[in-house]
């Protein structure tokens with residue numbers, strides 16, 4: 285006997301790069317759990333969906349169906365190693381690949397789409413939702429202030445003019461809530477459009493499309509930055525802060541099906557941390573896309589030696605290619621070896637690491653998820669931002685929240701890193717920052733608890749999507 289058709293069919297469009305797929309699946313699972321009669325078609329590339337759905341659930345899980353869109357890669361394509369290349373090819377294939385995939389899904393399921401949830405980057409959701417006469421709900425995976433900058437793209441370009449604003453200290457004092465941001469902190473896509481880059485064109489179109497959305501979901505929580513939410517609401521129809529989304533993924537009480545797997549720790553990070561003194565360790569990670577240039581990696585290793593502080597380094601790539609063999613040997617990657625003063629691993633259970641009492645500082649690239657996880661664990665940041673929202677995030681942590689310090693000169697040098705490590709791990713300044721983190725840590729817990737702001741916003745989202 286075939287099962288009855290779903291009551292509703294929701295289309296979900298993923299931007300299949302960086303840390304965008306897993307948090308989208310987290311949100312979709314939260315919406316899908318209380319609505320088992322609604323089907324969610326989750327469109328990503330074969331690669332991106334393959335990274336988030338368990339191997340034995342290639343077709344999806346429960347009422348979340350995994351569907352593929354064309355990744356835009358030509359036949360026999362050999363990647364050059366530049367991540368932007370894959371993004372550019374993918375963006376040349378949109379929106380035709382999504383139109384084709386959704387048509388196929390509607391045919392296969394036998395029910396038309398009733399709502400479209402997309403990554404905020406995928407601006408064409410506005411047009412597609414209009415054509416189908418359904419709500420469009422984009423999700424912004426970074427924070428409110430970077431979104432505010434994008435929403436003000438035109439005003440920023442008009443006011444800053446064309447004279448190298450990326451090098452300027454001019455403050456954005458003409459935008460409420462961004463007064464402490466300097467123009468050099470802005471994402472380059474906000475400063476000017478590069479018509480030869482699909483990514484730049486996409487960000488431009490996104491800024492113009494978001495005001496058409498029925499609601500924009502943001503990876504933040506109401507208590508963190510209420511003024512920024514208020515400013516956003518002047519430009520967007522509705523803002524729903526439901527984050528921190530990566531923390532949400534570990535809370536399974538409302539999930540009827542497909543709870544996330546328990547956090548894996550194959551390299552024994554937590555066991556090793558258990559042996560370290562309180563607030564003594566610096567955890568180092570540059571997120572899921574960035575590997576700093578070789579000179580900076582080397583400078584960091586020298587600084588760690590000089591400062592002689594214990595460290596846990598989540599290292600993308602092979603450390604032996606970038607660092608002296610004796611340094612790598614000392615920071616063993618072997619499972620079960622707990623006696624080394626430091627540890628390098630290819631991937632760490634970051635959220636658990638930052639919640640561990642032995643971690644006293646986080647050297648980070650300022651990816652928004654990482655900063656929200658800093659708040660969750662109450663750990664001050666040492667910051668080396670690279671691109672996109674990261675410089676704005678760094679400025680926010682340093683001058684608004686006062687819970688982190690940027691590395692001198694904006695890059696990793698031996699002297700700058702030694703000074704920063706000492707300030708945060710050994711001096712009073714670090715203690716004060718940890719003190720300021722305390723209330724933030726509690727705020728995160730309250731927002732995500734039953735009846736908390738993020739939980740309530742999530743309930744509103746469930747209603748919008750499923751009723």
Ligand SMILES: O=c1ccn([C@@H]2O[C@H](COP(=O)(O)OP(=O)(O)O[C@H]3O[C@H](CO)[C@@H](O)[C@H](O)[C@H]3O)[C@@H](O)[C@H]2O)c(=O)[nH]1
Nearest residue numbers: 302303425426530571572573598631632634651652653654
């Ligand atoms: O060893 C590791 C390293 C990373 N992570 C996780 O990976 C995620 C990394 O996310 P994020 O800090 O946001 O960095 P990126 O992956 O670089 O994120 C991209 O997407 C973010 C959200 O839009 C932007 O803020 C960033 O600038 C952009 O680079 C976090 O949840 C981490 O917990 C681990 O669990 N273990």
